[in-house]
Amino acid sequence: MAATANPTPLLFDRALLRARQARARRQGEATFLLDRVAEDMADRLAAVTRDFADVADIWTPGEVLRPPLADRFRSVARIALDGGSEVLPLQPESLDLAVSALAFQFVNDLPGVLAQIRRALRPDGLLLAAMLGGDTLTELRQSFAHAEAEIEGGVSPRVAPFADLRDIGHLLQRAGLALPVTDLDPVVVRYDNAFALMQDLRCMGATNILIERRRKPTRIATMLRMSEIYAERFADPDGRIRATFDIVWLSAWAPHESQQKPLRPGSAKASLEAAVKNVKP
Numbered sequence: 001m002a003a004t005a006n007p008t009p010l011l012f013d014r015a016l017l018r019a020r021q022a023r024a025r026r027q028g029e030a031t032f033l034l035d036r037v038a039e040d041m042a043d044r045l046a047a048v049t050r051d052f053a054d055v056a057d058i059w060t061p062g063e064v065l066r067p068p069l070a071d072r073f074r075s076v077a078r079i080a081l082d083g084g085s086e087v088l089p090l091q092p093e094s095l096d097l098a099v100s101a102l103a104f105q106f107v108n109d110l111p112g113v114l115a116q117i118r119r120a121l122r123p124d125g126l127l128l129a130a131m132l133g134g135d136t137l138t139e140l141r142q143s144f145a146h147a148e149a150e151i152e153g154g155v156s157p158r159v160a161p162f163a164d165l166r167d168i169g170h171l172l173q174r175a176g177l178a179l180p181v182t183d184l185d186p187v188v189v190r191y192d193n194a195f196a197l198m199q200d201l202r203c204m205g206a207t208n209i210l211i212e213r214r215r216k217p218t219r220i221a222t223m224l225r226m227s228e229i230y231a232e233r234f235a236d237p238d239g240r241i242r243a244t245f246d247i248v249w250l251s252a253w254a255p256h257e258s259q260q261k262p263l264r265p266g267s268a269k270a271s272l273e274a275a276v277k278n279v280k281p
Contacts, residue, residue, distance in 0.1 A: 008109040012160070013209045015083040017106055021061050021205035030203035033187065033245055034064040037101045037130045040185065042068035044128060044249075045099075052097035052126070056090065058117070059103035061205065069099070086113055090120035097126050102247075104131035105162060106209065114175035124256035127177065133162045134184060134246030139234040140197065147226035156214040168250050177252035178259055185247040190240045194227040197243050 024030075045068075056077045057065050069076045079088060086109055098117050107113050117127055141159040148155045163171075165182045172180035191197045201207050235241050253259065 008112065010108050010211050012106050012108055013084075013211055013213075014081065014086070014106065014108070017205065017209045018081045018083055020202075020207060020209065021081065024203050024205035025062060028203060029062065029205075030200045031062070031064060032189075033204070033247070034061065034102055036185075036187065037247060038064045038068050040249075041065065041099065041101065041128065041130065042071070044251075045072065048126065054095050054122075055097045055099070056095050056120075058088065058098055058100040058129075060099070060101040061103065065099065065101055073097075088113065088116045088120065090116065092119050093122045095120045095125055096122055097128070099127075100129040100131075102130060102132060104129055105133065105136075105160065110163070111171050111174055114171055114177070118175045118177050118254060121254035123254050124258065125254040126251065127172075127253075128249075128251045130185075130247050130249050131163075131168075132245060133168065133248035134164055134186070135244050136162045136246045138244055139230060139242060140194065143194065143226045143230040143233065146229050147222050151219065151222045151225055157210045157212045158208055158214075160208075160210060162246070163248070165248060168248055172250060172252045175252075176255070178255045180250070180252040182248060182250045185249065187245040187247060189243045189245065190236065191243060192240060194230040194241060195223075197241070 052073060054077075055069065055073045055075070056079055057069065058079045059081050060078075061081075066076070066078075079090075081103070086107060095117075098121060104110060104113070114127075121127065137159045144158040145155050165184060169180050169182045172182075189197075189200075191200070198207070230241055231239070
């Protein structure tokens with residue numbers, strides 16, 4: 001009997017994510033991170049001197065990318081979040097450009113999604129996306145962990161795990177994309193207290209959607225102690241706390257014969273040793 005591949009573990013309740021993003025839109029979104037990404041994406045696309053006919057926006061919350069994309073592209077297909085499904089409705093070699101803003105951090109099977117995008121891109125098509133990663137919300141994670149351990153004698157999953165630059169670069173290569181580039185835009189936002197931060201997270205639709213999240217309400221004592229620890233460890237001299245949001249940018253191309261190729265090992269015509277010896281002090 002043939003062995004079957006292990007299914008991808010489910011970390012995120014994406015149906016809950018969709019519901020919370022919808023609630024945030026109804027109640028008034030906090031869009032400062034999305035606005036920053038939209039402006040940066042417009043600048044990055046402006047630096048690419050080629051035409052893209054067929055464009056898709058994948059799972060970006062709300063309409064934040066519509067204005068910058070509409071300024072340059074006549075038609076942009078918007079792929080909305082579809083509950084628990086991570087199957088993209090894209091035909092092979094149907095896109096010249098795929099973009100996404102602050103959505104990939106909540107994907108259960110990111111390698112699989114990147115592979116789908118790779119198949120959907122025409123040769124020399126571009127993927128440009130931004131996602132939260134690195135040390136995002138590390139202060140909140142640490143404060144909750146210490147408060148729960150102190151008050152309740154254990155720790156429950158509170159803040160989603162975030163990938164780092166190296167991991168994402170490897171995933172782009174694994175998906176078969178060429179010329180992968182990743183870079184980090186660290187953003188530090190200051191709040192009066194931890195509860196103001198958590199209110200902003202609710203207004204982003206970005207509160208805890210982990211499958212293994214605690215289902216019972218958090219004790220008031222734990223919440224108060226978390227806020228105290230946050231203020232003790234991560235406050236500036238004026239008493240305001242810091243919250244880290246690391247925006248990871250990733251870009252890569254569908255392979256094409258016109259793209260620059262790395263040299264074959266051993267193909268160099270001059271040795272590094274000889275070059276070093278010829279350098280004058």
